[in-house]
Every structure is written in structure tokens, then in C-alpha cells.
């Protein structure tokens with residue numbers, strides 16, 4: 557397997573997005589930093605630290621329903637220890653949103669008080685939603701406003717332009733932004749984690765390599781869930797993994813092929829359809845069908 561994901565995942569429009577966001581940061585009172593609860597490290601843009609200094613930040617661990625509850629709580633404590641407030645949410649069901657709203661309102665009322673002291677009343681509190689592509693920013697806005705204010709889609713790059721949305725019966729305004737990545741991913745592992753979760757457009761990704769890497773991760777860390785999902789026997793898996801007649805990556809590929817076979821991803825002539833197998837594995841992982849899986853745990 558190729559060790560390098562050589563892909564252009566920082567398309568031209570990202571630089572423009574960043575410029576726009578930099579300008580808008582100056583206008584907002586609070587920034588909601590949406591992270592993917594399964595990969596809180598990889599989904600955190602290293603540029604934000606600098607961009608957001610002196611801004612009130614709240615970390616939102618979204619897609620918490622797809623991550624392990626115990627690990628979610630560990631991440632909340634991890635951020636708390638750094639003096640950063642963090643909330644776990646599921647923007648599809650709405651879980652955690654009331655708690656998040658409460659936190660925003662706390663910040664808003666503090667800000668109102670400060671403005672009131674300066675004699676400026678009636679000013680809106682502006683909240684920017686920031687995050688990597690596909691993390692659930694627009695879904696979050698729709699949950700908060702309780703209507704379909706923003707377009708949502710199960711692929712990265714759905715929101716193309718920023719959009720202000722006002723919360724009804726409130727002086728809070730939310731700013732939806734396009735997903736943002738950064739020019740140089742720090743490590744190969746981070747690139748892989750972003751790929752597993754569907755942050756980078758699939759059509760520019762080597763899907764088979766990503767599914768291979770995911771399979772390897774699952775076999776090392778979530779073997780039981782993996783076996784259950786694909787009705788595989790532990791003995792069968794262990795025999796393949798222990799085979800020293802072929803390279804380790806061939807052993808893992810063999811297990812991928814088993815999955816393909818079980819799921820009918822077979823070409824005419826009986827060969828395994830690698831592309832289709834890769835799709836099945838990634839789709840199952842992304843939609844939580846293999847289970848709630850936290851890829852990056854607190855160290």
C-alpha cells in the first residue's frame with residue numbers, strides 16, 4: 557500500500573473561504589468550533605488557535621452519537637482542563653443543543669451587559685459556526701433555528717457561501733460558514749482520519765487505500781464490532797492475520813475481500829469488487845453501522 561495520500565484536498569476556493577472567515581471573525585462575539593467527536597484532533601484546524609485568539613470560543617463535539625459516550629466525556633474534561641468549554645451534540649437528533657444554547661445565552665448576556673454599560677443597547681449577539689467540511693455546521697444551525705434555514709448534505713462542500721440566520725425571539729444571529737481545511741495536513745494519520753469520516757470529497761480520494769487503512773484500524777481496535785458487523789469468526793480472522801506466508805497488508809486485504817464476499821461485492825468471474833467493498837466499509841463506518849467508534853481517544 558502507498559504510504560502517502562497524495563491528493564489535492566486544499567482546492568483554490570478554500571483560500572478564499574479562509575480570507576472571508578478571517579474578516580468575519582472580527583464581527584462576531586462568539587465562535588462555535590465544531591469538531592467531529594470521533595476525531596477531535598484531526599478535525600481541529602491548527603490555524604484556528606491563532607485566528608481565534610481573544611475570541612470567546614465554545615467547542616462543540618458534534619456527531620457525538622457516532623462516537624463512544626465514555627470517550628466523549630473524556631474529551632469534554634480534556635478541554636475543560638485547558639479552560640475551554642466543550643459540549644457534546646448530535647445535530648441530527650438535537651441532543652445536546654439545549655445545553656449548547658444555554659452556554660451561548662450565557663455568553664450573550666455577559667456581552668449585552670458590557671454593551672449596556674457602554675450605553676449601546678439592542679445590539680445583536682453574533683455567533684460564528686466554524687468547522688471542517690461535513691462536520692454538521694448547517695445541520696446545527698437548522699436545529700438551533702428549528703427550521704431548514706441552511707442546506708445540509710451528506711458530503712463535504714455543501715455550503716458554498718456564508719449565511720446569516722437570526723434566531724426567532726432572540727437577539728442572537730448565527731453565521732453559517734463553508735467547511736474549512738488547512739493547506740498542510742500535519743500527518744498521514746490525520747489525513748486518514750479526515751478521509752474515514754468523509755471530510756474530503758470521495759471522488760478525489762483513493763477509496764481502496766482509505767478503506768484498507770480503516771480495516772486495519774478496526775481490526776486493531778474494534779475487532780469485536782467489526783466481526784459482528786460482517787458475521788466473521790474470530791478464528792477465521794486470526795488465522796489470516798497470523799499468516800506469515802504473505803505481507804501484513806495482504807492479510808488485511810484478504811480480510812477486506814472476505815467482507816466484500818459476504819456483502820456480495822463480487823464481479824463477474826468471481827473476483828472481488830474492491831471499489832464496492834471499500835464503499836461498503838466506509839459507508840458502514842460513517843453511518844455508525846459498525847458501532848459508535850471514537851477513532852482518536854484522549855491520550
Ligand SMILES: Nc1nc2c(ncn2[C@@H]2O[C@H](COP(=O)(O)OP(=O)(O)OP(=O)(O)O)[C@@H](O)[C@H]2O)c(=O)[nH]1
Pocket residue numbers: 618619620621622645646647648649687688689690691692693694695696707708709710711712713714715716733734735736
Ligand atoms: N449522525 C450524525 N449525523 C450528523 C450530525 N450532524 C450532521 N450530520 C449529518 O452530516 C452530514 C453533513 O451535515 P451538514 O450540516 O451539511 O455539514 P456542514 O458542516 O454544513 O458541511 P459543509 O457545508 O459541506 O461544510 C449530513 O448528512 C447531516 O445529516 C450528527 O450530530 N450526527
Ligand SMILES: [Mg+2]
Pocket residue numbers: 693694695707708714715733734735
Ligand atoms: Mg454546510
